Amino acid sequence: MKKLQADVVVVAAGASGLAASVSAAEQGLKVITLEKNKVTGGAASMGMGLNGVGSKNQRMHGLNLTADEAFLKHMHYTHWMGNARxxxxxxxxxxxxIDWLEDHGVEFIFRGSSLYTPTRMRPFAQPDMTSLTVKPPEGQKVGPRCASAMTKALTESLISLGAELLTETPAKHVIMKDGKVAGVQATGPKGEDIEIECKAVILACGGFGDNPKMINENLGFTWGEDLFSFRIPGNVGDGLRMAWECGAAKTRVMMELMYQIPDNLNHFDLEGAFRQPLLWVNKMGERFVPEDCIGNTATMGNCILNQPGRTCFTIMDSDTLKYYKRRGVDFPGVQGEEVFDHFDEAAAAAKEEGYKYYFEADTIEELCEKTGIKLEGLKETLEQYNADCDLGRDTVFNKDYHFLRPVRKGPFYALQSFIGAYGTLGGVKVDRKFRAIDNDWEPIPGLYSVGTDCCDIYGDTYPFVLPGNTMGFCVNSGRMAGEYVAEYING
Ligand SMILES: Cc1cc2nc3c(=O)[nH]c(=O)nc-3n(C[C@H](O)[C@H](O)[C@H](O)COP(=O)(O)OP(=O)(O)OC[C@H]3O[C@@H](n4cnc5c(N)ncnc54)[C@H](O)[C@@H]3O)c2cc1C
Structure with missing residues (x-):
């Protein structure tokens, strides 16, 4: 068995683990970081940006929301269900x-694109553009995965600060001695056992989004049937398991629900084209939401949760498709403004691949046959909806009249959406210093939990009103834990 020694072992090198490792190393601690995968980053490398409320960058762009205001907004939105401290x-x-990340070489760009969308369509109701998008690596488009530049910068800092990074080295257990953390057991790239003696451990394993069994047991979803969430390889709940083994108390767990189409990153433009305030119906053919509210993907996830089969369809006709191709989108969202420039290509690729969730039909009858939407229901909806479009007023939901476009002229196009999620949140109960606490709320000496593993601040719905929130919490919790762990170790 290989034996190593450190002050603190940080388990995992995703958003929170990298921040914790760099922060602890800056405090002069001897850090060993264990990462299960070949590369660092976890879910963070898939994302775009993080909450930087009150930062210089925000203020420079006239965004004056303060941290105190964001806090109150967050707490009201989540009904004070999360951990306020x-x-x-x-x-x-x-x-x-944000300043700290910039010092470590991360650059940010300003994206105010949703500011010009009509107020009701703004994804966040009141658009606090709190998310700072990470400037992507050279040659990469602004979009998903641009936060990989942050992963790279923090990984480089970690190494230059003298921390030891062991990849392909999953942690297995935390070793406790006399009621205190004393080490970590891990397995190296060749299957070899490793034991690291240390005074503290920071667990940062990113929840259990890649563990369908645990999702089913804790949240009741069946992955691939009524849930198509992102699965970041390796995020199987190790951080929760290891903390619970040491006696840590449990918190409520949730998923940051939203909606998406299966395998959405490979059908990104198609998804963007249908993420418009078009006609949205459930399997019964009924409308279930004022479609100008679809921009808040978290609340829309909740809406779909209440529909039969936890699914829904977005429908447009050929006139609307022509209109969008000529005029561009109503709502750019993360997919951006050019999705209709690529619509034909994206649709052709979906058909060629046999993608099951995109539909084209010459008649409404054929559309219902292909999608499984109830024909009588859809016919009734269309009669009402098309009449409302002619009238210029949505008599069912009062959707903004700008978005009333009839569904009349074939061919018809439809896309099926499901519940999605970025991952899971919560599991390990911590105090304000990110110390894992037991059922009596006493800290377990030397045991820390950060990032999504301990994130119990959202109540039942992710606050899209303050975007960049999960990565924001993860990076900040990691950074703070690195500071607190130094306090513990240095007495
Ligand atoms: C597609 C996508 C886009 C997103 N976009 C955004 C965004 O723009 N803004 C935002 O705020 N949030 C976004 N998120 C969410 C955000 O990325 C995550 O909430 C955040 O990265 C979680 O940080 P974490 O440190 O808890 O976990 P992760 O960043 O996922 O890191 C967990 C790490 O733990 C490692 N690991 C697991 N078990 C072990 C073990 N036993 N030993 C060693 N290592 C282990 C994993 O390999 C992984 O590297 C997005 C998520 C996804 C999936």
């Missing part, structure tokens, strides 16, 4: 964390 400390740290 963690939430407050996180928002108060967010601006300085």
């Amino acid at each position: 963690l939430t407050y400390d996180y928002y108060r740290k967010a601006a300085s964390t």
Whole structure:
């Protein structure tokens, strides 16, 4: 068995683990970081940006929301169900964390694109553009995965600060001695056993989004049937398991629900084209939401949760398709403004691949046959909806009249959406210093949990009103834990 020694072992090198490792190393601690995968980054490398409320960058662009205001907005939105102290400390740290990241070589860009969409269509109801998008690596488009530049910068900092990074080295157990953390057991790339003696461990394993069994047991979804969430390889709940084995108390767990089409990153433009305030119906053919609210993907996830089969369809006719191709989107969203420039290509690729969730039909009858939508229901909806379009007023949901476009002229196009999620949130109960606590709320000496593993600040719905929130919490919790762990180790 290989034996190593450190002050602190950080388990995992995703958003929170990298921040924790760099922060602890900056405090002069001897850090060993264990990462299960070949590369660092976890889900963070898939994302775009993080909450930087109150940062210089935000203020420069006239965005004056303060950390205190963001805190209250967050707490009201989540009905004060989450941990207020963690939430407050996180928002108060967010601006300085942006400076800190910049010091470590991360660059940010400003994206105000949703500011010009009509107010009701704005994804966040009141558009606090709190998310700072990471400037992507050279040659890469702004979009998903641009935060991989942050992963790279933090990984480089970690190494230059003298921390030891062991990849392909999953942690297995935390070793406890006399009621205190004393080490970590891990397995190296060749299957060899490794034991690291240390005074503290920071667990940062990214939840259990890649563990369908645990999702089913804890949240009741069946992955691939009524849930098509992102699965980041390796995020199987190790951080929760290891903390619970040491006696940590449990928190409620949730998923940051949203909606998406299966395998959406490979059908990104197609998804963007249908993420418009078009006609949205459930399997019964009924409308279930004012479609100008679809921009808040979290609340829309909740809406779809209440529909039969937890699914829905977006429908447009050929006149609307022509209109969008000529005029561009109503709602750019993350897919951007040019999705209709690529619509024919995206549709052809979906058909060629036999993608099951995109439909074209010459008649409404054929559309219902292909999608499984109830024909009588859809016919009734269309009669009402098309009449409302002629009238210029949505008599069912009062959707903004700008978005009333009839569904009359074939061919018809439809896309089926499901519940999605970025991952899971919560599981390990922590105090304000990110110390894992037991059922009596006493800290377990030397045991820390950060990032999504301990993230219990959202109540039942992810606050899209303050975007960049999960990555924001993860990076800030990691950074703070690195500071607190130094306090613990240095007495
Ligand atoms: C497609 C996508 C886009 C997103 N976009 C955004 C966005 O723009 N803004 C935003 O705020 N949030 C976004 N998120 C969410 C955000 O990326 C995550 O919430 C955040 O990265 C979670 O950080 P974490 O440190 O908890 O976990 P992760 O970043 O996922 O890191 C977990 C790490 O733990 C490692 N690991 C697991 N078990 C072990 C073990 N036993 N030993 C060693 N290592 C282990 C994994 O390999 C992984 O590297 C997005 C998520 C996805 C999937």
